[in-house]
Every structure is written in C-alpha cells, then in structure tokens.
Amino acid sequence: MHSAVIIAGGRSTRFGDEDKATAPLAGTPMIRRVADRLEPVVDEVVVNCRDDQRAAIEDALSGYEQPTNFALDPETDQGPMAGIRNGCRAATGEYTAVVACDMPFVDPDAISYLFDRASGEIEPPADADDEGTPPFDGAVPRLGDGWYQTTQAVYRPDAMADACDAALERGDRKILAPLEDLTYAVVSEAELEAVTDLTTFENINTKAEFDEAAARLE
Numbered sequence: 001m002h003s004a005v006i007i008a009g010g011r012s013t014r015f016g017d018e019d020k021a022t023a024p025l026a027g028t029p030m031i032r033r034v035a036d037r038l039e040p041v042v043d044e045v046v047v048n049c050r051d052d053q054r055a056a057i058e059d060a061l062s063g064y065e066q067p068t069n070f071a072l073d074p075e076t077d078q079g080p081m082a083g084i085r086n087g088c089r090a091a092t093g094e095y096t097a098v099v100a101c102d103m104p105f106v107d108p109d110a111i112s113y114l115f116d117r118a119s120g121e122i123e124p125p126a127d128a129d130d131e132g133t134p135p136f137d138g139a140v141p142r143l144g145d146g147w148y149q150t151t152q153a154v155y156r157p158d159a160m161a162d163a164c165d166a167a168l169e170r171g172d173r174k175i176l177a178p179l180e181d182l183t184y185a186v187v188s189e190a191e192l193e194a195v196t197d198l199t200t201f202e203n204i205n206t207k208a209e210f211d212e213a214a215a216r217l218e
C-alpha cells in the first residue's frame with residue numbers, strides 16, 4: 001500500500017495574504033487538485049499543515065474518497081523538511097509520495113513510476129546515477145539542471161522521518177539534508193520524459209503564476 005503526504009504548512013509569503021493551499025485555481029482549491037491527481041495511485045492521504053489551516057483544508061477536501069489524516073506541525077515554521085518529517089511519521093504505506101500543495105499538475109503516472117523505481121519493480125536504466133541498489137529508501141527526480149525535486153518524490157516514510165530527525169538534530173534544515181542517510185533512486189529527466197512531461201513539477205509561488213495557470217485551465 002502507498003501513501004501520499006501533501007505538505008502545506010508554509011506561509012505563502014510570495015503569494016500574498018491568501019493561503020495558496022486553499023486558493024481556488026480555476027475554481028478548485030490547489031490542495032484539492034493535488035489530492036485528486038494522487039488519488040489513482042495511493043491508498044491514503046496525509047496532509048501536513050498548521051492547526052490554523054486545518055478547517056479550510058478540510059473544507060477544500062470535503063467528499064474526497066481516500067482516507068485522509070492530518071499531521072499538524074507541533075512547532076510551526078520549521079521549514080518544509082520538518083513538514084515532510086511530520087507527514088511521514090503519520091503515513092502508514094510501505095512508500096509514500098511527498099508532494100507540495102502548490103503542485104496542482106502533479107502527474108499520477110510520474111508518482112507511480114517513482115514508486116516502482118523505489119521498490120525496484122522497474123529496473124534502473126543502465127546509466128542510472130542511483131545512490132545504492134534496489135529496493136531503495138526512496139526515489140527522487142533530478143532534473144536537467146541538477147535540481148533534486150525532493151517535494152515531488154517517494155520515500156519509505158519511517159526511513160525518511162528518521163533521516164529528517166537526524167538532519168534537524170544536527171541543525172541542518174536544508175531540504176536535501178535527509179538524503180545523506182538514505183539509499184535512493186535518482187530518476188533523471190530523460191527517464192521521466194518517457195512517462196510524463198515536466199509540468200508535473202510546476203509549482204505556484206506567486207499570484208501571477210497562479211493567474212497564468214488558471215488561464216490555461218479555463
């Protein structure tokens with residue numbers, strides 16, 4: 001069984017006064033779009049956010065079919081990696097997808113591929129740059145520019161939560177820090193391009209990006 005952790009505990013400062021997680025993108029809250037896209041490939045959803053966001057997010061997800069749990073930040077504003085840790089602690093799947101709430105175009109085929117690369121069900125390509133051998137603790141996309149997409153990736157929830165704890169204990173809040181303690185498939189852009197296109201990684205930070213995305217959907 002697979003889980004999804006949607007991280008939503010940020011302050012959306014570039015977006016403006018509104019919480020981008022629940023901002024309606026062409027009529028549908030962004031977090032609902034993320035949950036709906038993940039629905040075909042996971043068995044449960046964990047939402048990581050602050051307590052003060054919960055009611056609005058519950059409203060955005062009303063009627064959602066999967067079991068949905070909230071992993072509230074006991075301490076807020078500790079950064080996305082702490083949010084991932086809190087969400088992973090609550091996830092019960094063998095693997096969990098971690099996806100940011102501001103990626104409304106996340107492609108279930110991309111997530112499914114990452115699950116299969118992590119478990120080893122899909123063989124690594126001959127030129128794979130993986131850290132370790134399958135089955136891995138995770139599968140992390142690495143785009144052409146070398147950027148690791150840690151907020152649209154797959155992890156073993158316990159291993160990832162432990163690795164986040166270890167990084168936070170050594171005072172390292174960087175989003176890449178937990179990878180030091182994990183084995184993971186490094187999934188290249190070329191690999192992903194066979195199953196999806198890069199809009200899966202599009203993330204919305206500003207109102208201008210939001211309006212541009214809405215215009216494409218309408």
Ligand SMILES: Nc1nc2c(ncn2[C@@H]2O[C@H](COP(=O)(O)OP(=O)(O)OP(=O)(O)O)[C@@H](O)[C@H]2O)c(=O)[nH]1
Pocket residue numbers: 007008009010011012013014015048049050073076077078079080082083084099100101102151205
């Ligand atoms: N739990 C938790 N999640 C966070 C935190 N900071 C960011 N996130 C989440 O991490 C993801 C990526 O972060 P950003 O795109 O920078 O979002 P943000 O921090 O809300 O936005 P800005 O304030 O504009 O940087 C989003 O899904 C956020 O909700 C945090 O301190 N705690």
